Amino acid sequence: VVEGLALLDLGVSPYSGAIFHETPLIIYLFHFLIEYAELVFMITDVLTAVALYLAIQDFNKVVFKKQKLLIELDKYAPDVAELIQTPMEMHYIPLKVALFYLLNPYTVMSCVAKSTCAINNTVTAFFILATIKGSAFLSAVFLALATYQSLYPLTLFAPALLYLLQRQFIPIKLKNKSFWLYTMQYAALYLCSLLVIICLSFFLLNSWDFIPSVYGFILSVPDLTPNIGLFWYFFAEMFEHFSLFFICVFQINVFFYTIPLSIKLKEHPVFFMFVQIAIISIFKSYPTVGDIALYMAFLPVWSHLYRFLRNIFVLSCVLIVCSLLFPVLWHLWIYAGSANSNFYYAITLTFNIGQILLISDYFYAFLRREYYLTHGLHLTRQDGTEVMLVLK
């Protein structure tokens, strides 16, 4: 950002260099705030935490209401009393979420590093807050902002839509007219705000060259500096004539999980949102630890799934060890010269496997709990033997 602003002071477009890939609104924001950069990032982190706190508070109320409704409708099996969430244990969850975000070492690191990921997190958190409060307009605006910043929150359109439909009590059937009407409205709001923001950015610099620099950069991944993601090593080894094919494959991988997940998790859009944010932060082209901090902040919301999680020990060990090994192997590779890129790549692989394990574990636990809620805790086959649920 500093380089982009310096280039602007020299009268040159900031996108003419190969370093600046941020959107024009960031230029505008930092043009006035560049001297107070540390303060800005601290304030964004606080804003994210506050937004998450308010969002989860509201979400708890919604969950509780839904639970009550389902109990009254007798949808739950008789012996699942211990699985039902009580207000007592849910009382501190918003505070825990805010604290999880603020005290996460990843958040601290990304704040110290003054990474613009913090701003992306803030916008996403506000989007979540707006969605859970039920305001379609605001949620479309914030989603447009988040997509404008980094392309991937586009996939959060589906969970937000599902949540808003649920809130309006519109059943999700393909033949239902009001369903399509609402979807069209929301999509129109979203696309219009996105268009307005992009046109506004055009007027900042009077040129469209921010579009290839920002979005072309995210999609085509030209810069292969090692990071904690999976793209760099693969494309560093790739032959030229395959690279287009594999870029398409990798990028589709991010967007691909939306549709199956929306079919499976259409009753639970907020969990879907959580899984989607996690998938974005694992599979995006340039992930940072700030993205991980955002979805880890949600973990206290699903703390009632604790008894169903299977890989807690392995997971926490993998994540902690990999986080600690990242700087060690980086130093060994770049400075000491006694390791090579394969070491660092192995740690990226392991770290991402750990994250994927975390997601799939929570997914499994969530679905298992839902199954138990409707079918009772002690499952038996027809002939009376105990059964175990598996995720196929």
Next chain:
Amino acid sequence: FQDQAEQFFRSGHTNNWAVLVCTSRFWFNYRHVANTLSVYRSVKRLGIPDSHIVLMLADDMACNPRNPKPATVFSHKNMELNVYGDDVEVDYRSYEVTVENFLRVLTGRIPPSTPRSKRLLSDDRSNILIYMTGHGGNGFLKFQDSEEITNVELADAFEQMWQKRRYNELLFIIDTCQGASMYERFYSPNIMALASSQVGEDSLSHQPDLGIGVHLMDRYTFYVLEFLEEIHPASQTNMNDLFQVCPKSLCVSTPGHRTDLFQRDPQDVLITDFFGSVRKVEITTETISLDSDLAGFESKLLQDEMAAEPLKYAEQLPVAQIIHQKPKQKDWHPPGGFILGLWALIIMVFFKTYGIKHMKHIF
């Protein structure tokens, strides 16, 4: 007496040094070594001793296995003139010719173990001739095919020399492609510079010798040498004649020169002020009595000198003007329309969500 004294101190230097650098290696860059050795020969002929010449040759052409006439370096075709001879003293040879060593020689920041022959022991009354040749580009000169020296570094090295009082006047000659770019950045006083070609032009070589198989000389240095052959230690030829050497018809490139940093008029500068080591000795058989009258005269002379030389070592020339830096651009500000549009949008979103009733609280 005053006029004679003035004449005696006309140039202000008491000793001469020469730093001659050839920066290219490999057999096909024979001509650069021949250039440097020719200048070396002329400079020695005009009186500068080996102890006051720092000769840097990046490769050994005379004993190169591809040289059909070993132990010779010819500067003229048909092998008319062997510039290598028996008494060539090369101070920096082969891989010792690096940018670092060159800059250390110029600035005097040399490790204590360096022998005297490798040092530029000039003082504030030395006129130094610096001749460089090789392959160059816009703003740089290539050393040994592996590194470059930029015009900014060179200008800073000369400034260090000025601040350390290592020269009285400096003549810088460069024979490379786009040589004029190398003297663009000088900002220290008392430097005169000549180059064989302007920015954007290439310096061309003169004549190939079919017996040796390579080009023997570069055009600019060839014609400079022809010019220097007519100079003898007592000649009064001045710098303006040197600027006329090698017009475009002979040289194909346009030689350039720079005199704005030089205090004296080039017309008053003798060629031998830089290329030769002329000791100003006046032999007289009369006795001159130095009496107390001289004290008043001395102070007057000092005043004259001071009037003629207003620059002290501590004062510098206005660097920014000389280097012709681009003026700093004004800071960028986002256009007014953008700010207006953005804040209008934000206010619209705010009121859409929270209702118009807040408007009266804000305004």
